[in-house]
Amino acid sequence: MWVQDRAAVRLTGRPYRPGLPAELRRRLIHVVAEKAEDALFALEEGLRCRDLAFVIGELTGNPKALDFTASRRLSLAAEKHGVPLWLVRLDAERDLSSARMRWDVRAAASPPPRWNAAAPGNPSWRAELFRARAHALGEWILRDDGRSLVAAPPHSVGVAAAAGDRPLASG
Numbered sequence: 125m126w127v128q129d130r131a132a133v134r135l136t137g138r139p140y141r142p143g144l145p146a147e148l149r150r151r152l153i154h155v156v157a158e159k160a161e162d163a164l165f166a167l168e169e170g171l172r173c174r175d176l177a178f179v180i181g182e183l184t185g186n187p188k189a190l191d192f193t194a195s196r197r198l199s200l201a202a203e204k205h206g207v208p209l210w211l212v213r214l215d216a217e218r219d220l221s222s223a224r225m226r227w228d229v230r231a232a233a234s235p236p237p238r239w240n241a242a243a244p245g246n247p248s249w250r251a252e253l254f255r256a257r258a259h260a261l262g263e264w265i266l267r268d269d270g271r272s273l274v275a276a277p278p279h280s281v282g283v284a285a286a287a288g289d290r291p292l293a294s295g
Contacts, residue, residue: 125170132182160187171201196222226255
């Protein structure tokens with residue numbers, strides 16, 4: 125289940141079904157909510173449905189409805205029913221949340237392409253884990269090398285397949 129508020133749809137667009145893994149294309153439930161309150165309601169209801177594989181929420185800014193209490197309700201529902209939740213906050217400032225891990229992810233410069241210097245490089249992101257209860261805080265450069273998502277320390281940006289790189293997911 126993927127829930128977006130109306131402003132998130134304007135900023136990022138709707139999920140592109142052909143770009144999803146084949147097993148998810150026909151199973152995706154997409155919800156567009158007019159207000160943050162409606163999106164939070166839909167997220168909580170989705171988390172209570174054990175038949176869902178995951179719930180993604182996209183909210184813009186720092187809506188008053190998404191206070192610490194609301195984020196705690198979402199965390200508790202996700203834990204109680206065993207449904208993973210990813211809450212993406214677009215154009216938002218850091219504030220209180222009960223999330224177990226909090227990331228700040230931004231675009232990063234792509235490494236130069238291997239064969240054609242005029243071509244764009246592979247997509248890259250700078251990811252900072254700034255709050256986590258059971259993990260070391262830090263910063264990484266994430267890049268899609270065409271086969272998997274690779275994480276590298278920021279100092280190795282532009283170095284192809286540095287020894288410290290580790291795949292995060294295979295595709």
